Amino acid sequence: MQLNYKTFGQGPPLLILHGLFGTLDNWQTLAKRWAGHYTVFIIDQRNHGRSPHMDAHSYPLMAEDLKAFMEANWMYEANLLGHSMGGKTAMQFATHFPDMVNKLIVVDIAPKKYPGGHETIVEALNDLNLATIEDRKQADSILAERIADFGVRQFLLKNLTRNKEGGYRWKMNLPILTRDYEAILENITADENFDGPTLFIRGAASNYIDDTDLPLLQKNFPAAELKSVADAGHWVHAQKPEELFQLVSTFLEEQ
Template sequence: MAYNLHKPASGGDEKHEPIIFMHGLFGSKTNNRGISKMLAKELNRSIYALDLRNHGESPHIKPHTYTAMAEDVEHFIKENNIQNPTLIGHSMGAKVAMSVALRSPDLIQDIVAVDNAPVNAQLGRQFAMYVQAMHRIEATHIIDTQEADEIMESYEPIVEIRQFLFTNLLKPTATHDKFRWRIPVRILGDSLDEMASFPFTPGGSAVFTKPVLFVRGTESKYVADETIPLIGEFFPRFQLKDVKAGHWLISENPEGFKNVCLEFFKREKES
């Protein structure tokens, strides 16, 4: 798996109790560069920002499921001899973090799940629209990024989200004469139903008894109040904190997100 390593100023041992940060659908390790540097400084812990499969510079490979991505992360931890890490994941990355916790609780010490819950819930309609837009841009043989933006604008009016999606758009090179997507659009488009699911059912033996922080955006619908009892079935030691933001809360309100994380880690260290 591709990753960026953010180390605190004091250096330290990046193998001992680091944080592993995982992005959401259509994201990459670069999305979390700013918050990773902030948390590394504040917590004096190294942070690995990963590219999950089919994103960024990691391999394009089927299947694109939470079980497969959890296996990737577990392999990354073992291969790099990482001891007692914390997992932080946003959206798709949150479900990956939850899956690792329920599959391999002895590998990690705690998790922070950002704006997602351990439920089968329909993805927002916008994700299917983004896939449609990406296919259309591929088929149009655009000549510049402005033309790509004009196409994407008919599917997504918010410029900041379009800019986020365009971090995956590669410009022509000597070996590729047209714009193309860094991500495998067809694989991800075909996996949208899978991304709406969760690979565990409540009432079974899969329970993570270590600390968990759920962070949700006050203007997001991904962690509804009715999911809270279900969260408790999987994660009995969970805490829930609200941050004034929408679904993209880490970029919308990084200070608010940082503060709830610091409070969580400080409390766990004191307990």
């Protein structure tokens, strides 16, 4: 399986992994900024964007996908950044293949099981009848009946694409993501610790990482530090891109 990706710049490799229902395009603006000092790879994870649709979705599988991607691109060590689901993939990878990670950055996710929270979104997406949709505006209007947040709807509708023969389809593998949603909520399984430099970044207005999680973060990532971005929720990169850019840049430049 070959993951879809884009690459920018030159220098040490920096790999970026998006979250659930996201695509590599969510990180393109920041990737181009980091490209001044790094060879940046933004990657569609399995069952997302233009990467292959597979019949299973789990963190061990996504970590193996990433290992194969690195080896196919002649990379045997890289800086790794992941947001949300992508952050768990990054943590899974770092604790299974620690020698392949230089520095690890995890955005607004902890290595623990979460109780859910996307059920309304998953149901709304599955109930959207793509056979009758005439345009994105109509799709947005239908989703608005169950998903009030305009920004969330626009984020989700980036997954909607036209068929050549007419009509619409999802870029993401919605049936498998729906079926394996519980696996996406699960904790990572750590083979060993990742002792390298690790930065956890949380949105101060998000509830994905709280102060009591710090011992958990440092259990498998003993060098981990936790920093907060004020006035940011879960989508730190979209809400406070400048603050995130500076935090990540400083961390990567540290010796």
